[in-house]
Amino acid sequence: MTDPVKAKRLARQEARLAMGRLSPSQEAENSQAVCRLILESVVWREAGQAMLYMPMSGEIDIKPLIRKGLETGKAVALPCFLAKENVYQACVIANLGDLVPGKFGIHEPPEGSQKMDTMQLDLAIVGGIAFDGFGGRLGRGGGFFDRLLADIPAKKCGVCFDEQVRPHVPVERHDVKMDMIATPSGWLIPQPA
Numbered sequence: 001m002t003d004p005v006k007a008k009r010l011a012r013q014e015a016r017l018a019m020g021r022l023s024p025s026q027e028a029e030n031s032q033a034v035c036r037l038i039l040e041s042v043v044w045r046e047a048g049q050a051m052l053y054m055p056m057s058g059e060i061d062i063k064p065l066i067r068k069g070l071e072t073g074k075a076v077a078l079p080c081f082l083a084k085e086n087v088y089q090a091c092v093i094a095n096l097g098d099l100v101p102g103k104f105g106i107h108e109p110p111e112g113s114q115k116m117d118t119m120q121l122d123l124a125i126v127g128g129i130a131f132d133g134f135g136g137r138l139g140r141g142g143g144f145f146d147r148l149l150a151d152i153p154a155k156k157c158g159v160c161f162d163e164q165v166r167p168h169v170p171v172e173r174h175d176v177k178m179d180m181i182a183t184p185s186g187w188l189i190p191q192p193a
Contacts, residue, residue: 007170011138015130018163019058030161030184031061037182038065038125043155047122049075051090051152054099054107059127060159063096070095077116079148080109088148090116121154126178131158135177135190136169149176157182 022030038044050069055061069076070093077090081103091109093099099107126145130138137158139145149156158178162185171177181188 004170004172008138008141011166011170012129012141015138015164015166016058019161022161022163027058027161028061031055032064033184034060034159034182035062035064037186038062038157038159039068041182043123043157043180047074047155049077049116049121050123050125051077051079051116051118051121051154052125053127054078055127056106060161062125062127062159065125066093066096075116077121078109079145080111080113081144088144090118090121090148090152092116118148118152118154121152124149124152124154124156126156126158128158128160128164130164130166130169131160131178131181131188132166132169133181133188133190134168135179135181136171137175137178138166138169138171143174146174146176150174155179159183 052062052066066076075092077092079088080091081088083103091113093109098110100110102108126137126149128137128139156176156178158181160181160183162183165183
């Protein structure tokens with residue numbers, strides 16, 4: 001299949017079908033395993049500033065990481081949608097209670113929140129629909145997260161259920177690769193090109 005748009009659409013369908021077989025209790029257990037893996041990692045311990053995301057249904061629930069980051073004094077940012085520019089930016093949060101529903105129904109920092117200098121980030125934790133062992137990440141479509149990640153030099157850590165790991169994820173030139181991927185079964189570390 002040479003059309004990347006069709007290939008991505010098919011890969012999203014396959015990943016969602018695989019995800020549909022997980023029970024809510026399996027999702028919760030797997031999310032806890034991924035959070036533990038990250039909390040025990042050197043990259044997390046050494047990160048002073050981290051950008052995370054608010055999980056949607058079918059994604060690894062990383063709210064425990066957000067809470068732990070805030071409790072331990074990390075500067076924590078979440079993506080915040082700027083309607084005028086039609087892009088996401090990283091905004092600092094002080095606690096999860098301050099978040100408001102955003103453009104796609106995802107909770108995010110309220111309008112006017114302090115922007116975090118993404119050049120100062122040490123770690124970005126990223127969700128997605130599917131990942132592969134080469135660092136490929138398939139998002140929900142639209143490229144919003146890839147545009148945000150493109151300007152972040154920090155380590156990029158994908159998080160996913162084992163069911164979301166594919167042998168090969170269709171990627172295009174603008175798709176941002178992950179430096180590492182945390183799964184309930186352990187780490188996937190892509191080899192440098």
